[in-house]
Structure formats: C-alpha cells, structure tokens
Amino acid sequence: MNTGQGEQDEWLWGWDPTPGIVSVWAEPDGRAFVWRRLPETRALVRENVRFRPWLLLSSLEDLGTRPSDATYEELDGPGTFRYLVRANDGRALTRALLYGASKRLGRPVEYLRDVGPDRVFSLPPEEQYLVASGRTYFRDLAFDDLRRMQFDLETTGLDAERDRIFLIAVRDPDGRTETLHHENEAELLRQLVQRVQACDPDVIENHNLQGFDLPFLAQRAQKLGVALALGRAGLPGLRPRTSARLRTRYTVPGREFIDSMDAVRRHDFSARDLPGHGLKAVARHFGLAGPEREHISGAHVYDVFRRDPERVRRYAEDDVREAAGIARLLGGAAFALARMAPRRYERLADAGPATGVLDPLLVRAYLRAGVALPAHEPSDGTPHQGAALYLFATGIARRIVKADVASLYPSLMRQYRIGPRRDRLGVLLALVDRLVEQRLTAKAKAKECPPGSPERYTHEAMSAAMKIVVNSAYGYMGASSLTRFADVHAANEVTRRGREVLDLLCRELAARGVTLLEADTDGVYFSVPESFDEADERRIVSEVAELLPSRVHLEFDGRYAAMLSHEPKNYALQPYSGSLLLRGVAFRSSRAEPFGEEFLRRALRSLLTGGDVMGAREAYVAMVTSLRRREVTTFDVSARVRLTKSPSHYMTTRTQRRELSYEAVLASGRTTWTSGEHVRVYRATGGRAALLPDPDADDNDASAVPDPRDYDVEYYVRLLRETFAARLSRALSPEDFSAAFEDPEQLSLFNRTLAQARPILTVLREGVLHESASRDDNSA
Template sequence: MREAPLPARPSPDPAEEWLWGWDPTPGIVSVWAEPDGRAFCWRRRADTGELWCERARFRPWLVLSSLEDLQHLEPEFVRASDGEAPRPTSRPTSSLASRPASRHGLTIRELEGPGELRYLVEADDGRALVSEILRSAGHRLGRKLGSLRQLGDDYALHLPPEEQYLVASGRTYFRGLTFDQVRRAQIDLETTSLHPDRGRIFLIAARAWDGHTEILEAQGQGDAAEAELLRQLVAWVRRCDPDVIENHNLHGFDLPFLARRAEVLGVPLWLGRAGGPGLRERPAARGASFPEPEPESEPERDPEREPPPGAAGATATATPSAGAPGRQPGGRGPSKAPGGAAGRRAGGDDAKSRRRQRFTVPGRELLDSLDFVRRHDFSARDLPGHGLKAVARHLGLTAADRELVPGHEVHAVYLRDPDRVRRYAAADVEEAAGVSRLLGGAAFALAHMVPRRYERLADAGAATGIIDPLLVRAYLRARAALPAHQPGDGTPHQGAALHLFATGVAERVVKADVASLYPSLMRQYQLGPARDRLGVLLTLVDRLVEQRLAAKARARAAAPASPARLLDEAISAAMKLVVNSAYGYLAAGALTRFSDVHAANRVTEHGRRVLGLLCRELAARGGTLLEADTDGVYFAVPQTWTEQDEQRIVAEVGALLPPLVQLQYDGRYAAMLSHEPKNYALLPYQGPLLLRGVAFRSSRAEPFGEEFLRQAIERLLRRDLPGVQRVYLEAVRALRERTLPVEQIAIKVRLTKAPEEYEAVRGQRRELPYEAMLQSGRERWSRGAVVHVVRLTGGRATVVDPPNDDDDDGSKQRARGAAATARHDYDVDYYVKSLRTTFAARLATGLSPEHFAAVFADPDQLSLFGPTLAGAEPILTRLTDAEASVLLPEAKRPPG
C-alpha cells in the first residue's frame, strides 16, 4: 500500500506545489478515506477509460495549539529538518520527555514559526486520537465533551479524513483528464408529491455518461412497485458505474426524497462503490471549521463490508474493477435504516434543515448543477432565474421540441399520456447535463488544485472553502505553524468605493472594466496578510493571474467546443474565482485564518485613488460619468465619437494606471437607465435589454410588474414615451378586467415558520403569507415551503398553489376553490396602485415630474390640459456632489 507522509520534502519551486500539490498521480476521480488511516483512490485511465481502485495508507493527523491534553498518551517527539525524513529527537521539544514508543502510535512534531497552531499530531487511528483528547480535556474542564468544536475554534485544526489524506499526499483530482473523460450520470425523479411522506416516486430518468437515457418506471401504484423501481435505479447505477451523479437541485430534492422513500420501503440504496447502503451526510456549511462527529453517537464503520450479490465494486490495489471479485473498502458505516439517518431527516417536515444538507457515498461524487448556476450568477448576474428550464433556455440548451409539463400536473398527465412525461423527464436530464458542462467547469478545474473532494468544491465558498485549504496545505508542506483566527483590534473595514454620478437616461454608453482591481492592487503594492509570513496568499494570486492569462490564450487558440478549449476555459474561470476572492478573504475578519483588516483598508485606499484617477481622466477627455465602482466605470460619450474613439480613450486612460492594474474596453450600449447604485438597465445596440440589481429583478416581485418594467424600460430607452404610456394603460386595463392569469399577480414567498411557530406569534403580529395559508384551508405546511400568494379584497389573501396529488378530497377542493376565488376576487385597487408606486416609480429618474405624472396618470382621470407627450424625451440628472468627490485632484479637494 502507498504510505502518505506529512509533511513531504519540498520541491525547488514551492509556489507550484502550493497551487497544484506535488504528487503527479493522474486520473483520480474520487477519494474516500477512513480515520484509521486507510484511503481509497478510484482512478481512470485517460486513454482507455479503465477504472481501478488504489488502496493507500496515511497517518491521520491534526494540528493543536496546546499539548496539555496529550501528556497522558506518552507521545514520541520528532522533528524534520529540510531534506531529512522525520526522526526521533534526542531532546524534548516541550516539558514532556522524548519516548521511544507511544500509545496509539502517537508522534508530535513542533512546526516552525510564530503561529498558534504549532503541534502537528499524527496517530495510527484518528478516531482514537480525538477520543483521547476529548476524554483528557473533559477531565481537565470537569465536563463531558463530544466534539473538538467545544474546545474553541482554534484549539485544533481537524479536517475530514479525505482532506487529511489529500493534504498529506499532495494529490489532487483529475490530473490528465478532461471534463468529458470523467464519467457523469444524471438522474431525475418524478414524484406524486413534493413531500416524500405523502408521495411516491413513479418514474426516474437516468442518463448515462455516453448520453444514453433510460426511463425507469413503477409498474403499479403500491409499495411493491415503487420498491422495485428503486432497486432498478440501484442496478442501473452499478451497471453504468459513473464517477459523478448529478442533477439540478439534486441535494435539495432528489436525494432527500430518494433516501426517505428507500427508508420507508426498506430498500437498500447501494449507490456507492464501497461500504454499506444508504446516503451519508457531510458538512455543507460554508465555514472554516469542520465538525467532528461525536464518538458516543457515531455509528460503527464496517471497513470490509461485502457488496450486494453481483454488484460491481472496487477490488484489490491497482487492479481493474470491472467484473472482478473482491471485498470492498470501507464506508462511513451502514445507516441504521436502509435509507439512512440522513434520509429520515431529509424527508421530515424540517425542509429548512433539508436544504442545508449535502449527501455523499464512497467512490462517487454527488454534484448539484444548481450550485454551478448560483456561482455563475453571483458574478455574471445575467440569468433570468435559477430553475433548470429558465437556465437551459438562457444558455441555448432547450431543444425546439422540448416537452413541457407544469410541475403540479406531471403525475396526472402521466396517467393519461405517459409518453409525454417520458419525453419531459428525458429532456430534464439532458438539460441538466448541458448546464453542468457549460457552468460546471470552474469546480472541475478547482479540483485540480484544492485538496478537497470534488463534490465539496462544487458548493464551497471561495474564501474559507477554497483559499483556506490551499493556505493550510502550503504551511504544512513548509512545516510552518498556522495562525489562529483573530477577531481584530477594532479597526473598522473601510469598504469599497462606489459612485453614482447621474440618474436617468443616458445614450451612447461605454463600460471601462478594471480587471480584478483589488487583487491587482494587492499584487502591485504587495499588500498581503501580516501573519502570512511565507507570503503564500500573494504568491498564489500572482501565479493564478499569470496562469489564468495563459489559459485564456490557449482557449482562444483551440477549436470551439473542443475538450482542450473547455478545459482551459474552466481553468480560467476557476482561477478568476479564486483571484477575485483574495481581497474578500483578507477583509473577512475572524472568519478567515489569515485575515488582515489593515491590509484590506490599504487595498481599498489604493482602489479609491485608482477609481478617482479613472473618473477624472475619462471626464477630462469628454466622457459623462454615470456610475463607478470596483468593477469599472460607465460613462456616456459625445454623439460624434466612433467605436474606435471609445476604445482609444479607454486605452489612453488605462496607460496611466499602475502596471499591474489593467483597464479594458468592456462594451458599448445604445442607452442606459441609471436608477440607483448598482441598479440599472442597459440597452445594447443589438440584443435584448439587460436588467441589473434588485430594483429590476426580484424573486418576490409580482410577475406582471416585472414584465411591465421590462417593456416600459425598453420603450423609455428608445425615447418612446407614448409607448411607455401604452404599456402602462394596457397593464391597468388587464388588471381591472381580470384578464391576467392568477400566476401573474401572485408573489412567491418562502414560509420560514412552521405552523406552531406562527401560531405562537400570531396574536402580536399577523403576516400575510401565513394568513393566506390559513384562509385557504391549509393548516399544515413545511418550514421552507414556497407558496404563491394573492391579495384579495377586504384585506384577505389566498394561496393559489395547486393541491398535491396525495391531499385528501377536502383539501383538494379547498385549494381549487382558493385559486378560483383569486381569479375573480383579487384586489384590483391594490395591484393598480402597486403598478404605479412600486414598478412605474423605478422609471421616475428618467422622466421630468410633469411627464411622469402624464405617462402614469389614472386612465379614468386623463386630463386634456396636461403636458403633451409629443416630442417629450427622457432626462438625465447629474449629481454634482458625487462628481466633486472624485473629480477634484486630491490636493485641491475641500476639507470634510
């Protein structure tokens, strides 16, 4: 077996090792490790696709800030000088004497430097080590302890077993593999209800890595038919043997539902490549600490559990797994029920806790494409929504003949037209695969760098989930002590610069983009954390920027949609994600290990100076400033300028910036509505209207209002004020005549209180969504449920969501009655008022008060003597105080 020491001997170029690790082992597609020091690496050959499982050994380890709870274990002290293997030392490194042997095979190495976490402790069995520490600490403190977390965030650095192994070995995922060489499968459940205790799975679409889709169906309505369907799914997974299982909202719906139904039906879910059945839980919170399971309650692990008869599984070390006999490596213990404890919790009424959960199985990575979508939209902010259908349409993945079925009608449609639902489900998994391929490249590339399981990187936060592991690996590789988290000295964080220079409508708009301003300033002025004595963060940022530029160049030179181009684009996206998070990591206070608010404030100070220089120079050359922040500057240009003039001016101003700060010509637009900071609309010379900011895009806004906004803003930006008025009058007429579908006037609300929680506060404050539930005859709901609420006359409200298939007849009748009531009794006056005061008001900055009053006048009170709209034009109002804050040179700026 392969032994992974920690730390290993550094190479001549530590920066490359800090970024990529040091072990060149190719083809790792999944890693599973145990606290007893066994690790299992599933590897795939790039040329043949052959898969095998490699067994390895590592020394479970943690890093402590104190040795006071280890003195009873008779540890062996070792030290390791550069170029030497760890060895016993002839003198103690603390008050404890050096021993020739120790209980649990315990060794302690004191790390170099001033960091608080300085004792690297290795043992034969990690669980036994933690149990001994907790027992000793509990005796010292006079109370029983179940977790290292109870000793404080900086008592110990303790990672999950897989991360211990990857940090120790220097290995990472996917070396030598392209995105498409990793075998991915997509599964999608169709159910009779959204709740697993009230519904069943009746159909599963399963798409294999080669693109072939099978539709698995229950042959009947009862338990036996559904149980056989789940067994078909298990058999399909083991036959297809994917490295990755994914779907859209996999962790939010499919896996919790599947786990619960398997538990209810007593069906073992043998979905992993090793270990027992069931889905295991894993930490999903975006944070720096990793919870330690309580020894008293953790189920026993079965390290050599037999697979089910005929199952494909991992075999002896470095031998092909397909069809070979053999015993499987260990899992994290079989669950007490076939579906697993995770399934019970996921399927219960606490939907809020279910959304926070993630699941895992040995030997496969479980990925949710919804995580890719959220990560993409956080930076791009260009998606119409996060649902699969909306994203697929936006990305051009939707087939022309794509079958669509309303979600609440899927089972009913299946009963009368099963082929239609089969096509619908097959399209779902095809689109999920496409979304993953287009948006999942960053997580795939990060797995080449970061010592974490691939599935954890897919939903990890950039600072604590990506940068922290890189820093920890680098410090332990250098045998250097780690700093503790520090709350800071009370110095406030100064924040980013943001300027709004004008509101209203501007034409001929240019965006000059400052590429990664804060990371560039960190590089330019060497502004890193004071406690990062090795300079790892700045070195990583330097290497990432350089290698990102190289990856972008390679991608441009490669053939469109080729594996090489997709990989390099993914690497570029991943590196951009990490680079742009470096400043946030610096400014995060006690949340990150190497934070430094003083360095962060120096970065923002330089940023304000750079932004001021940009604005002054663009204005001096004839630009009209609109908005500026760390992403760049929007400005309007004179009518006589050509696109070449625009590019020349941006290049001229960019040449005045520090060498490592780059200004790019990022785009041009026919018009822009500037509403408030970071809330604006852009009309390209070609293409659809772009809306940015919560003022124009909100999940809680009524759909009719957002559609009105989109149409009205586009007409405003085209100088068509009579057209804006027509859109408004049409919307008012549709509301008053009740011709809008009820779905267009309903707001989407998430219920954050359970029924008993709302009942406890109802006497003090009544809340519309819960009153709507009760008035609709719905007295039970799950915390976290999403419902659609419509206001009725008389201050009443109702919920217009369709009934569940498994609701009783009375509940179904009440739900249908509520929807029918909403269509005929919604509060017209409220919605007309909201149209003007909530939605139309967002156009006010682009119109004079007189023209705003004329455009959005009550149709029943239109005046013959009001201002005419013939020849009326939008307006732009310059905010002179904002201009003065950046346009005056530093030396001449007035005090205060």
C-alpha cells in the same frame, strides 16, 4: 519570505503527480480508497492505501495518554497550531484527546469542536489524506473523460412521509435515457441501485439533487427498508454530511454527487442574468430546451401519468437531458478547482471560494512548509470599509461606454503587495500571482482552440475557476473572524487604494470631455459627446489606462446606445443592436411580479430607443387595461418569496402582523413549512392571501400553473404605478412623470400633453459616493 516558483506551484497544485483520480474516500481509522481512471485507457482502478490521520494542536496538554503509535512534530513560527500529531488510527487519537480535554475541563467532552477552536484543528479524513499526500483530483483528465450519470425522481407529492416515488428518469454516461417504473416502490428503488452499479458512473448529477432528490430518496429507502448501495464500496448507502452553508447533504464512497443548482447560483451571483434558478428556466435561458420539450405542472405529474404515462416519461427524460446539459455548461469551474484544492470534488462544487477553496490551499501550503497555522482571531472592532461606488448622474444618457477595471482588488494586492499580516509565508499573495498569470495563459489557449472543442472547454473552465479564487482573495481578508488569515486592516488598505484608482480614473475621463454616470470596482460608465465615434471612445480609454498603476488594467468593455441610471448598480442598457439589458434588483429580482417587469421592459425600450415618452405612457395604459380586464395571468401577478420564519415563530407574531406569504401558505391548508422554502404568492380579491405552485421551485413551466384569475385588480394597478413605474421617475421631469403614469380612467381636466416630453439626465454635483460591500465580501 522569498519562495521559488516550484514551491508556489506545489501550494497551488499539490506535489504528487498521480493522474486520473476521480474520487477519494477515507475513514478515520487510516484507510483511504482512491478511484482512478488510467490516462491511456480511461479504465477504472481502485487503490487501497493507508495514511496517518492527523490533528493540529496548540498544546500537547490534552494528549498525556496519547496512543503508543502517535508521533508529533513541532512546527516553525508563531502560529497557534504548532503541534502536528499523527497516529495510525484517527479514532484512537481523537479518543485520547477527548479524554485529556475532559480531565482538564472537569466535564465530559464528546466532540472535537467542544475542545475549543483555539486548541484543536481537524479536517475530514479525505482532506487529511489529500493535504498530507499532495494529491488532487483529475490530473491529466478532461471534464468529458468523467463518466457522468443523471437521475431524476418523479413523486406523487413533496412530503416523503406520505408521498412516494413512482418513476425515475435515468441518463447513462453514454447519453442514453430511460425511465424506471414499478408498482412496488421498494422494487423501483432497487432498480435504481442496479442501474447505478451497472453504469458505474464517477459522478451522479441532477438539478436540485441535494435539495430534493437525495433527501426524498433517503427517507423513502429508510421507510421501505431498502439498502441504497449507490457507492462503489458497498453499504452503508447514502451518508449525510454538513455543507459549507450548514445544510445537510449526502455522499457515498467512490462517487461524487453534483447538484447543478450550486453552479447555477454561482453563475448568477456574478452574471445576474438568469430569469430564475429552476431547471426549466435555466435550460431555456441557455438554449438547452428543445422546441418539443414536454411541460407538465409538478403538482399534476402523477395525475397525468395515470392518464398518459408516455407523456410523463418524455417529460422526465427531458429533465435529465437538460440537467446533464446544465451540469456540463456550468460545471467546469468546480472541476478545475478540484485540480487545485485538497477537497472532494462534490464539496468544492457547493463551497464558497474563500473558506471552501482558499482555506484548504493555505492549510496545505503551511503544512507542506512545516509552519504553524494561526487560529481564527476575533475582530479588533475595526470596521470593514466598503467598496467605493460613485453615482454621478441619474436619468437617461446616450452614447454610453463602459470601461472595465479587470479584477481591481486582486490587482491592487499584487501592485502594492498587500496581504494578511499573519500570512508570514506570503501564500495568499503568491497564489493570487500564480492564478492571475495562469488564468491569462488559459484564456489565451482557449482562444486558440476550436469553438466547442473539449480542449477549449477545459481551458475556459480553468480560467473561470482561477477568476473565482482570485476575486475572492480580498473578501477572504475582509471576512473578520470567518477566515484563518483574515486581516481587516489589509482589506481596508486595498479599498483605500481602490478609491485612489477610481478617483484618478474618473478625473482623467472627465477631463477628456465625457459625462460620468457611475463608477465602482467593476468599471466606469460614461456618456460621450455626439462628435465621438468608436475610435475616439477607445482612444480615451487607452489614454487613461496608461496613467494607472502597472498591474491595474483598464479595458474598453462595450458601447451602448442609451442607459437609464436609476440608483447605484441599478440601471438599464440599450445596445446599438440586440436586447435590452437590465441590472440590479430595481429592474431584475426573483421576488418581482412578472407583469411589472414586462411593463418596465416595454416602457424602457420606448424611452431608451427614441426618447418616446408617449410610448412609455402607452405601455402603462396597456398594462392597466389588461389588469382590469383580467387578461394578465395569475402567475404574472404573483411573487416568489422565501419563508424565513418557522411555523412556530410566525404564529407567535401573527397577531401583531400578518404577512402575505405565510397567510397564503396557511390559506392553502398547509400548517408546516421549511425555513428557507420558496413559495409563490399573490393578493386575491378581498385582500385574501393566495398560493400558486412555484415553477422555479418545482421545475415546472409557467404555462402549466393553474390560473384562477382571482387577483385583486386595483391592488396590482397601484403596485404598477407606485413600485414599477416609480423606477422610471428619474428619467422624466416630475410633471411629465405624473402625466405619463396617470390612471387612464381618472384623467385630470388639465391633463398635460406628452407630445413634446423628453427624457432627462440629472448630473449630480461632484458625484455621490456610496459605500457598498464588495461581492467578494460574501465569498466566505
């Protein structure tokens, strides 16, 4: 269907130009409250408006006794949900539908979800209002126009049933920090409420706000009988909501709760460069932690407070300053998404880009056009073909070039007009077209603005948001039964075209005398001959780019001195200048013991910088020696693991198989834990399972963690060789590998000299094709 640019802009941005919306709250009875900052003065105003709540139905059969003020509109097209029913009071409309469904089914039906996913479609009241009105958040506002407040709780422990809050750090919207303390915990919570009301922020932020602070605060307030009037519309206070990932989150009228942990996870999903997701680790990584930053182990904060309260106050104020910095650094994408999608800002911050962003955009577009929506369809059994991933060589190569294929799958969707079969309006493709065009414009504008300026930040955030949505379009189509317009056949056509492009790309590069190493939808790594300089490298990338389809862009993306190719998407890169880069779980994993990763970095630097096999051997001997002398800290031999089994589940299987992580928790005296909780464990002497406080979970510094040094030395020596050193096996011949990583205390009488040993590169015949799920497959 042909559509004009104006209509496509409405699909992307909405159509109501009302500026300055910072929060929307709506009730099922048709009342909506809209808080706005006036663009000229940034003064806050509140609008109380009425809207007509609505439902989409596949049939009017269950609405035989609909409210007298209810109206319906039959939508065009073959979609399942073809009746748009509105009423003055959404509660009365829902009651009528549930009554009719109960009569039809011959049993009580209490919830809309029980009517049937192919019979009714509903949205939360705020989204009903935003979809119907065409309004979105933050028009004509910059991120720094928001009044943002941060608070962080300091508690005597992690169990809200028995532990309490003794201190609260607050950073106000003007950047001032303070700590609240009172011997009476109930009075302390009232002080927090008063500070929030006095500061009147649009947004409340913290790191792990939804994972810890708000749940703990809600439980303590309930236990103490304190009313948490943290919103802008009085009581009740914190209200639970279910997030896209089925976790309980909290919300209030008039303010948005933003957990910077969501932005950190979203960043690391694509960049894979963070050492952990805890506040301290992320702040250090981004240079937000000052040299005087106070560090205290989470388990000891209360004890330190009783001896040295000023130290804990400094520690807590550092926390909220860093939380504010992370939220600003990584939060721009969610802010920009809220300018597009008809959802609350806080919901977009924790949503996946497919069901969380694309679905609301598609729903709004179809209702704006008066066209019926399809229901979710079950899969027809056609398997989703994974992305092509070629491994051409393993081992160490030198003079490396990366040629980047920018957004390959969205580019192929645009090139060959591949969209979901049931998207008869062509909305998804139109959105991809408009987002790509406007992303390029935003990137260009960002480059024209001074570094660090609010204008540059705004344009960069918009570009990042658009990239998130564009790159999720292919995953949206491939997520069978999870998304409304899923089409596995269209997704498979995209991957087929992607294979064709990769095959052409690799064939043409090889014809120009390079050694291919790895190729996937992100690009190609290859090694060039010694005679090549950077101009030659750029020239062959440019030549091959000219042979690709017009909308598929190949760019010169970097050059490196050396690369260890281990497995598909698992490699190490040594730049010509700068630090070693590690990619893939073989080299970087939140579960890996830090001592092993430190050894790998030292050994890799030796192998990649000068082909120094003896240097790798020395790194290995040094680490074995440090382990046997117990010079390695207990933290550095511990692993961070996620508990996926409930206590009852584990106890039923414990007799058949004992697992280190759960045994460590039990050995610490705990009998309960939460499924999904992370803990840090290690193997102690005698094979015992032991538990350490987790800096990443508790936001402590690793140096503050207790260090008993009671680990099983020989277990970790074996782990060093069999797990970590094994990741270097493709860089050496079998004989050199055995000699390099032989136990220094058990040398063979015929030990091999490494003086002449050199790393190797093994070229695989024709390359090995691996199928992998695209990152975007998981974006729903």
